[in-house]
Amino acid sequence: MNIPKGYRFAAARAAFKYEGKLDLGAIVSDTPAVAAGVFTTNKFQAAPVLQCKEMLADGRKISAIMGNSGQANACTGEEGRANCRETLNLAARALGVPADEILPASTGVIGAQFNMAKWEAVMPSLAESLGDDPELTAKAIMTTDTVHKLAEASFELKGGEVRLIGMCKGAGMISPNMATMLSFIACDADVSAEAWQTMLSDCVNLTINRVTVDGDMSTNDCVLALSNGRSGVAIESEDDYILLRKHLLSVLEELAYKIVMDAEGGTKVAFIEVSGAKTDADAELVARAVGNSPLVKTALFGSDPNWGRIICAAGYSGANFRAEDLVLKIGGVLVFRNGTPEPGDMDDLLAPIMAKRDIVIHLDVGDGPGSTMLLASDLTKEYISINADYRS
Template sequence: MTVMPKGFRFAAIEANLKYSGRKDLSMLVSDTPASAAGVFTTNKFQAAPVLHCKAMLERSRKQSAFLVNAGSANACTGEEGMNNCREVLSLVAEATGVPADEILPASTGVIGLQFNMDKWRAAMPALAENLGKATPENVSEAIMTTDTRPKLVSTSVDLSGGEVRLLGMCKGAGMISPNMATLLAFVCCDADVDPQRWQEILEYCADNSFNRITIDGDTSTNDSFMGLANGVSGVKAESEEDLRTLCDVLLRLSQELAYMIVEDAEGGTKVARIEVRGARDEIDAELVARAIGCSPLVKTALFGCDANWGRIMCAAGYSGAEFDPQAVSLEVGGICIFKDGMPVPGDMDKLLEPVMNEVDIPITVTLGSGSGTASLLASDLTKEYVEINADYRS
């Protein structure tokens, strides 16, 4: 059962912006201006909504709504794309009564397409009429592109002043190797939180959830993770203990959503849980984890249920991390198959066969060079992934 934060309304409609026969335009609206936070893609080609949101959050940390469209990313669209983004917000404000400068926009879909503004104008009456009638489930479906299922998590937690509720949703199945957050993710919370502390919490949760996943090694032009905390519960999160509790709960929610993304990878059948230990530092640990998780050869071996552990060692070796190869060990599914620079004797194919046939496959590399650690969730690479992306614009 979905836990609903107080003071939020939702809208999700079929606007026919690109897709036919499905919802592709949605809003998440707070009844009162909320503490707003966001982290965004580091891709140099940042989409118009990303640039707009960053500018708005620099100007004011009080915002009221998210507006999300699927089908067109409004990225690499130049000044026309920026003008269209601003015009869309004006249209939505006029239709719904939510001030244009309190709406944070997000877009997902094909890069390089300009908005069809006639379709946007035509959709406004339906969007306004639907506001408050849609469910979070409707919105989580409307933000999908190649996702096979919506991704929605909600929970509640008791702070010293009472109960607060959090709801999070995201979309993403391909073009996922974020360096900030995931493709699109949104959190609604009814706690009363200082905007700066809310931003710090969101950044921490992004670093330890969405920034710890990869599907195909591509960092999107549109990656955005944003949150609104409106205080409608009447419960303040201001003590250090309350803030830590709120952060812990949001982290668990974010990690659950991040797992859903990797589990739903385009054509994906496996989730590799990569752990790197004993690195010189955390930077080296992450280099090794990402080299393994992004390796096409490791990913295709996972898809084929092939215990070809040499590909894992190869990726670690070219990662750029500094370590002594003779001190390295490797475990797959808890089974040690490589130790002190040498394979462990035994029929590893037979031992690992049941492990490789599971959906979740733990991979642990210990470098023996220090105390640095890193974790990463990675998908496999399948024939269906190639087919989906070969036909993406069709």
């Protein structure tokens, strides 16, 4: 794996929720990095989200990201904010970086206060684990994920090679709008803070914000990105900017797909494409109505070509389109147009398509310029079991 220059990774076992599990991780930059962040729009924003937004507002450089699983520190009031700040003080002493240069992120059950004794006890182990293995950090932020999620990219400019690495967790409570979803990006390009933030916001909107597992947006969602300039490669021209953005987008696209692929109990990934809408917002309404429909999602799980559920969801989405204009294709097979199903045995035609893991559902709703694409999981019996038992 091509690790960006100037970063070290750490992970330790604090037993925040489960014994023996890696549940505290950190990414440390050898030199302070420009930082960017995109956050949940949930009204109940967790203490680490509020802390990060406050820290990034003044444009300061950042030396580390620290993420934990098992304790969300959400809906915990002023005590939760104070505990969050104290974890940064503890980490600063252990990692050797200023407390006001560490971005925190947390995931877990909402409502519980941090066990501060466990935070204090784990810090020496976190510091001792610092090394060059990002997989350990990626594992430390997992909750109901079945696999850790990493993606990387690199490209050459005249000044040398630029490298990016991204990690995320997310399997349930996923429908980001910036699930439970945390994502961290490390890059070694020399880029301005303004350009880095713009780039991250744009790329997140095209990737992480276009996935749904269950329609639930977490209190803790965040994407945090550092770029420390240690490659010595400056991003200066328009072409440089476009190239960096392209590779950041590719990292986030891969992470977004891995989130949906690892959805709690998930067995299918639906690529819901909408075109011909009057606006992008209308296209988004159609895609999310289809992707969040329990009936569509259970049909996906059962490999059932029940296309009527897709039409129904599009019809109640609230998007502005004429019913007679809608054209539906599943896996490239024309299913519905002009207000009526296409002739032929659709069950037979669609059976091999519905049996696949990745299924493309395309809805054309007119001749407008609006379009979007959403990744959605199916809804399985295991999803219900996981979430019924998660607190135990």
